[in-house]
Amino acid sequence: MPLESPNSQPINAKPMQVGITGGIGSGKSLVCKIFGILGVPAYDADSRAKILMTTDGILVEQIKKEFGSLSYDGAGGLNREFLSAAVFTKEDKLKKLNALVHPRVAIDYEQWVHAHAGCNYVLKEAALLFESGSYKMLDTVILVSASKGVRIRRVLARDTHRTKADVEKIIQNQLPEEEKEAKANFIIRNNESELIVPQILNLHERFNSMN
Numbered sequence: 001m002p003l004e005s006p007n008s009q010p011i012n013a014k015p016m017q018v019g020i021t022g023g024i025g026s027g028k029s030l031v032c033k034i035f036g037i038l039g040v041p042a043y044d045a046d047s048r049a050k051i052l053m054t055t056d057g058i059l060v061e062q063i064k065k066e067f068g069s070l071s072y073d074g075a076g077g078l079n080r081e082f083l084s085a086a087v088f089t090k091e092d093k094l095k096k097l098n099a100l101v102h103p104r105v106a107i108d109y110e111q112w113v114h115a116h117a118g119c120n121y122v123l124k125e126a127a128l129l130f131e132s133g134s135y136k137m138l139d140t141v142i143l144v145s146a147s148k149g150v151r152i153r154r155v156l157a158r159d160t161h162r163t164k165a166d167v168e169k170i171i172q173n174q175l176p177e178e179e180k181e182a183k184a185n186f187i188i189r190n191n192e193s194e195l196i197v198p199q200i201l202n203l204h205e206r207f208n209s210m211n
Contacts, residue, residue: 014113016121016207017137021129022144023177024170025151025158027190031144032125034200041116045126045134049105054078059104066096094173102132121207130175130183142203143184145177146191 020042022028032042052059054077063071063083070082087094109124116122121139129135146154148171155167181187188199 013117015116015119016139016210017113018121018123018207019129019135019138019141020123020125020144021127021135021141021180021184022146022190023148023151023174023180024127024167025154026144026146027154027196028125028127028144031142031188031190031196031200032123034197035123035204038200038204040121040123040204041119042123042125043109043112045105045109045124045129048108049101050078052104052108053101056104056108059100062100063097066100067093088169091173098128098132102128102134106134106137121210127174130180135183140185140207141183142186142188143180144188144190145181146189148177150191 020028020032029044032044036042053063054060054072060072067083067086071079071086073079083097087097113122124134124138126132126134129138129141135141151171152164152167155162156164159167186203188196188203190196
């Protein structure tokens, strides 16, 4: 039996887990930064995945077996150009890579949640939260939504190495916005026509009152 705190809550209980997702250029990271100012920890699944692809021995060996030793350079760093070329236009290969990465990220995330057990709620930011099925393990999900045109403009301004065709290909590989909205519990509109801070403050108050 878990130890009990004076208010009868198990002291090792997990915090409420809130997912944050949205298509490329929707503004997920900005939303997480604002939540961070409010003191809410956020786990960036996409950034952690990149780290684990070079530090998680099991994952490294899986990637080498599936895509070849050229997936890594002589220093053990990820050969991003080689791997991107291998999966960018091949949907089956991209799905295979995600199938290798997502389970290892899930383990890393569980350890992170355990380390933040004292928080009322935590955030898990991931672009493919719905596509990977990992949203099913969370308590609730926020979708950061923006129109396709706004998202493309943002990404082209941010990632000068990408072309419009590149961004459209990425969007094509992600779940359509309508399907994401149907799956999400809450939606933050980030089309530059509505203020996002009041939307975030409203959710922050709501989540704190729920846990």
